[in-house]
């Protein structure tokens with residue numbers, strides 16, 4: 082990383098960092114942040130059972146909705162930087178509240194989080210800035226939806242406007258399926274999140290994830306990534322929060338990335354400025370590389386999970402400086418992230434039944450794993466009163482490895498996974514199939 086002016090960095094106060102969230106994403110952020118020697122303590126609110134296995138980390142159980150309590154605790158712990166992981170507190174304006182209390186916060190305010198919590202707003206935003214995206218129609222009633230679905234020559238993608246924990250997108254194969262999806266949303270399946278529905282033209286192409294750390298005016302890009310959203314091998318089955326990922330993606334050659342920067346990233350930052358939105362946090366660009374060029378599928382106002390677990394181990398000890406600079410509006414715009422000269426891959430182990438109903442509370446046994454350049458980030462775990470690790474979520478563990486090439490990465494990840502067991506453990510064996518040369522030979 083080219084932020085190497087040690088004299089200025091030593092002036093930065095970063096002794097105590099607080100991270101909000103309880104997933105694999107937050108654990109991996111903590112893992113990258115603890116590398117910096119200025120950081121003495123990292124508090125995770127609430128974190129999960131894996132958080133305290135990470136160097137310098139401690140969990141705090143407080144209700145972040147109780148703002149006075151949170152403020153008192155932050156003051157007492159002399160917190161120098163707050164990193165907000167998930168979308169819900171961002172959409173509720175937690176970053177705005179903490180900034181008013183003079184904390185340095187990495188995470189956008191409510192106005193910026195709107196890029197994620199209102200798909201119709203994000204689509205209008207893209208229209209205003211001429212950013213390539215699928216054609217769309219915003220509707221407020223089933224009658225309006227029916228008319229548009231009826232007149233469209235192809236089945237349209239149906240999206241809940243508001244936050245829906247990744248479950249609010251339907252990709253129908255027929256008009257009947259479109260109608261069923263629209264009906265279920267207007268019937269109230271998603272509460273007020275579904276008061277508005279976005280209908281979209283279905284577009285095609287490989288998907289990639291691009292992350293820009295933004296200080297309000299300038300930005301710096303993290304390594305690109307690709308994730309696997311579908312539950313089953315060969316990218317089949319229902320959509321999930323993500324079954325695995327790899328980084329960087331060889332698909333994005335320089336030409337294509339330059340085009341993404343020019344047509345999507347810079348216009349997004351300029352439009353935020355035009356709308357007086359001081360965005361200090363990460364912007365996740367979910368993109369589809371179509372025949373006519375890259376298009377935005379969605380924006381998120383937070384790091385993707387499992388992309389974050391995949392990318393964080395590639396960061397060096399200066400990563401936390403980037404977060405701090407973003408929170409202060411101090412990026413120069415010339416920072417180059419000198420990531421390790423390795424590639425990274427992540428496989429998610431889930432509970433049987435995920436993404437639908439699943440049981441929790443099964444003991445997790447972890448045998449002797451090869452821990453060189455390999456991390457296990459807990460995604461959904463808890464401890465019982467005897468201190469045993471138990472499953473406590475749909476996505477349970479993220480197994481992440483780095484090496485010279487993707488074949489070596491995934492060989493190690495799967496070898497380690499064989500040493501991990503819990504009742505009903507499920508994972509895909511083909512994560513990263515696109516970039517595993519041995520995989521394509523064997524299959």
Ligand code: AMP
Pocket residue numbers: 215238247250252281282283284285288310367378379
């Ligand atoms: P979203 O939550 O908007 O990212 O959508 C979830 C997934 O649905 C994406 O990762 C895509 O695979 C798919 N998807 C969303 N919008 C479209 C679209 N307009 N055309 C085709 N696939 C889409």
